[in-house]
């Protein structure tokens with residue numbers, strides 16, 4: 001009797017999964033996937049081919065976890081048995097581990113939903129052969145890890161050229177680097193924000209991708225929505241933002257608690273109140289609508305699914321700690337930190353902030369990026385500021401040279417003491433906004449878990 | 462009260478390593494002493510003055526740097542050479558350092574010309590030199606530790622007309638071979654260190670400000686001491702990270 005290759009991969013995956021559970025591995029590891037790929041290099045291809053409804057892959061500098069979660073909420077309305085990777089386990093081994101874990105389930109999963117690291121995307125798209133690829137934005141991020149944004153944009157363009165003609169691309173029309181990835185050889189669903197009131201006064205400092213992808217002339221923006229995204233065109237060669245198929249016609253920011261959205265689609269409007277604040281989440285939700293339609297999810301299910309979605313781990317996540325509300329806003333690069341700074345300012349009262357800067361591998365060792373963030377508007381809005389993390393003094397200098405009096409902030413490198421200091425001076429009824437880098441978020445969150453404030457579980461459900 | 466005039470070259474194109482942090486340090490450290498900073502931004506096509514007290518040239522993505530290189534040679538090199546000869550300070554960081562030298566030869570052999578303010582030439586390597594850097598720099602006759610972060614593919618070697626800006630104590634420096642970092646000729650400095658360079662290195666910032674004030678006023682200016690406790694905590698934290706990462 002011969003075993004089909006696919007069956008061999010499934011059998012191996014089940015064996016490794018059973019073994020690793022017996023060894024009691026903790027959350028977040030990619031080790032079982034590593035073992036599987038060592039034994040069976042084509043395991044991802046073979047396991048992915050067992051997903052009868054195919055898979056969707058999402059990548060971006062910012063927002064992939066949240067958007068993946070919103071898409072997951074839409075998919076859940078169809079009751080597809082879904083396998084997805086854990087936030088942070090978004091490299092090849094992480095995806096292999098997710099597949100390995102899922103094939104142990106009976107009945108086996110029929111759909112894959114994967115958020116993928118920008119660098120790992122071409123490799124994983126080749127292996128997973130997804131039905132839909134969602135690409136949301138590219139910002140400068142951890143130059144010591146990722147290199148230049150251009151390098152990633154070029155590797156994505158080469159990846160797309162190799163895709164089958166049937167793969168559906170879901171692309172952000174408002175990001176010039178993403179819109180340029182449409183190559184005319186496969187279906188594209190463009191999404192974007194059309195609300196004319198969604199408008200910043202100017203491009204932020206050190207904006208990326210502000211040159212035409214065709215002729216390298218400076219782009220003109222009729223409207224900037226967020227970072228270098230907006231309604232752009234090139235006066236030199238005529239290249240311009242594609243008209244979005246799925247468009248947020250109306251975005252109402254509900255302070256730091258959420259957004260009301262009216263999104264037009266070829267199948268009619270989708271309206272939803274989403275419990276995720278800020279313009280960046282309007283993009284995340286609009287991308288999720290476009291992705292859900294590309295997957296064939298019933299139009300009428302999408303709005304309620306968005307309204308039911310909850311924040312992902314550390315991303316606009318709200319918890320209660322000793323009677324105080326604490327909101328975690330992961331901020332790991334200039335663009336992400338800028339939207340966070342804009343979002344907390346939607347709170348009309350003086351702001352109570354805990355900012356945490358680490359420089360470990362997952363954060364990037366180079367902390368210079370904090371000088372590209374526009375923290376200055378916070379100075380006038382500040383109630384109090386506590387700064388923590390491995391590089392707390394660097395962040396302190398960022399605020400001193402922005403013009404903050406040295407006596408107006410407290411620097412406490414130890415995260416637990418910093419959290420206590422921030423909570424101790426928090427007035428009754430006010431909310432503490434925590435702006436951490438990735439590993440700083442994990443550290444602070446584990447303190448919150450110990451205090452029973454947050455859910456310890458890595459999984460989204 | 463004196464005003465220091467800084468000409469910031471290509472802030473839209475060359476800003477990849479938080480170069481505005483360096484400008485912010487110059488501004489605040491002047492203001493805290495009753496002086497002020499006036500910044501003129503010079504973009505592609507703009508003519509520049511040849512008598513600014515300081516010129517700042519940052520680093521950019523490869524694509525932007527190529528766009529800038531031609532403009533620098535065409536519209537700004539002459540004024541910069543006159544300014545340097547007249548005692549203006551020039552601070553060129555990372556890609557700006559490469560442009561301030563003779564030029565940069567890419568992996569494929571293509572040549573991006575520099576403007577020769579520094580006797581330094583750069584050739585692309587096949588790997589990037591990335592990480593924390595600690596160097597020793599001569600500040601007014603005293604060796605001072607300067608900390609930063611480097612991320613460059615170029616290997617730079619110096620000719621006889623420029624001295625090394627610093628001696629590498631940790632990190633790669635100019636080329637990972639000869640233990641030199643950066644280049645200095647008179648008051649023109651090129652370095653690979655960002656982080657940005659000046660916030661955590663207040664003695665270096667004050668050396669540059671002293672030179673710039675001297676150019677502005679025509680004579681030496683004494684700089685009042687500042688409370689640099691936080692600056693030095695950040696400085697020491699950067700050195701500690703080097704030691705911790707080495708032993709990790």
Ligand SMILES: [Zn+2]
Nearest residue numbers: 212215234237
């Ligand atoms: Zn164009």
